[in-house]
Amino acid sequence: MLPAEDILTFDFLSEGGITFTALFADPVTDKELLGTLVVRPLLHYCGEKSAKAVGERLASPELRSFKDLKELANEVLTGNPVLLWDGMDEALVVGTKKVFVRAVMEPPTGVTVKGPREGFIEDIKINTSMVRRRLKTGELKIKFLKAGRRSKTFIAVCYLEGTANEEVVRGIEKRIEGIDIDVIPDSSYLSDFLCSRPHALIKQVGTTEKPDVFAAKLAEGRVGVLVDGSPIALTLPYLFMEDLQAGEDYFVPPVRATLTRILRLLAMLAAMYLPAFYVAAQLFKLQLFPVKLLLTIAGSIKDIPLSPSLEMLLVLLMLEVLNEASIRMPKYVGMALSVVGALVLGETAVRAGFFSTPAIIIVAFSAIGLYAVPDLIEVTSVVRLFLLLAAGSLGTYGIVLATAFLLLELVTTENYGVPLMAPFSPMLPRDMKDGVVKFGLRSLKTRPAVLKSPNKRRMK
């Protein structure tokens, strides 16, 4: 009795009189490959009944023998058929998994004008092959682990031996081996287990969809983690600075890269702080506005029935709803939604006197500014709200206190012994060559000291 309707058997008799049975999971097994690699060679088999002899006859490069029934069942469910026959000593597992993959495309979160356009996909083998294609060295170690009681998800821990800190590698492997969860559908599940403070708001695990960035991070001494079924790779240890760096920074002149990084940082800070300062200035400290601007703002808010903080909160809330809806909606509806959103928010709400024009402008700028550093958006959008609440209740002093709290959290967070805010805190002048200011490639002769790589020099 087979356990499920999609688990099938195929029996065939060889010329030597041995009856073979191939047990396979129909949806995930490549039956054509099964016929070519297993059935066809064995139809004329007249040799011994040992697994070794049968295996030698098969033309498969991916062949393993097992005795344990549980392992055999796992292999069948993964898509690798199990070959059984009368009088066998061990069962054989043949790698004929059917692979469903989408094409390798440019990832939506890592679009570049200059530089490689390949992105990871959902298949771990293709992803590891993309990494190996970039790092053609025996030092590249890819260790496969499994996690998830039911999903049995493959996880590849990738690192450069002699470059990555062994303690970090061991720490990551230990944490993955310690995971006891039924299903791991995506790498984001795993990142929760790999960070030291899972309840913290602050991001602690680096992510990338680009194999070139992934390989570069491995070369810096980081450890990468690929998860089967997820196009998003994880890199550890993570530094806050990483998200201000874009892959393209390394393909343009250093001056341009520096300017872009400063712009990103300023845009992110302005996007987080501007709504809060606007509210605090209106409520508690009008002197923050220049006189002419104050008069303009006073003119536009005089008929607004809501308090500045409530007004800003509602506009932000509407923006978040619009954002959430436009991501989930089908593209053709999304266009219509954008028009409705722009009209409702930009025109009607202002004309109706619900919201003031400056509030809309500030929220619009804030929304754009946050996307200057897209990888941090989950954090920065929450911080923006947190600062707005602090500003609405305590004014500018609230912003200062909230910043103090945030700062303390940032500088005290570390993962695998690596401080999140390095190279600024602790200050590591040598690592700052690839900080906000980007030095030329020839100046980046050493790997980041904060990663404690045993191989410090990367260029002579």
Added chain:
Amino acid sequence: MTHRIAPRQLLFFLACLAPLGKLILMPAQLAAETKNDLWLSALLSLAVETLAVFAAVLLAKKGLSLFELLRRSLGRAAAYVGCLLLVLFFLFAAYIPLFEQKLMVQSVFYDTLPSDLLFAPFFLLSLYLCVKPLGCYGRIFDILGPLAAVAFFFLMIFSVGETDFMALAPVGVTGTKVLTGSLHTTAWFFDGALVLAMLGKIDYQKGLAWKSALAYAVGGAAVLLFLAVFYGIFQDIAPVQFFAFSKTAKYFPAINLLGRIDYLFIYAMALAMVFSSLLPLISAAELLRESFGESKLKSLIYSLVLNGAIAALSSVFSFAFPAAERLITRTLFWVFPLFDVLLPLALLPLRAREGRRI
């Protein structure tokens, strides 16, 4: 996380953060007492304080915490007594910086006088900060040190154009008032004692004591420059110009056009001041941890006790700050050099004997 303070972080603290507390009420206080010679009084205090800092950093050479140093030299009972006395001193010393902070916030951050309840989050933050080990703050110094320095630089750039440095002349006309002015401002000079609380967390390197003294002198020079600018701008009305650092730049011509852009730098300094004004309390919590253990629960209890005490003190003297300040600066001014200057100097020979007594 390693709770250590790197040499560079200590230098940032001494050069950039320690001077901040001296820019709020002290300039007006000094101007009232010594007029155009205010910088001479400050110079005297800074010279003595530099010595205190030098002695305190020299004690870090052995890598022992204050409690450990006292225990190994004088025994456990003396260590408990010494640390508890220093904890009480920090509670006493925290009063002026915290009240200054409150008055500054009321003046600088609000157009109208806010309710005292607005300061509740400040105590919540203080409660949280006191739970964290003092070593954590090394990393804060890395960020806030340069931030405060940049903010101070721009405030000075904005202010210097409006300064009449001739107002500082003639030098030395106030005579002995220079000395009394210095004595009456000891409440703003206890950085050597703060370094004592950092003992055992500082990664001592050769020559750090000299570098620390130099860094403190650099910070001191910034304070002197500020005092000169402050008096050069306000002159005869300087004694009533409290929260000085927030006022000197407001006459910068571009402000009419751009609004109070100086507030950006004032807020940056205020952010650094949040930490510097809380350092006495954080240091007291650290000493309690060293003396009586550092489990999470105990840390929380120390923090609650210390913050409760200072909050109670603040509310009792809420309307009597001028009187309390007068009592501290005029009558009890000697307490500060006792713990800040004499204690590190007295501990120096103990450090030499400590090896034999272990």
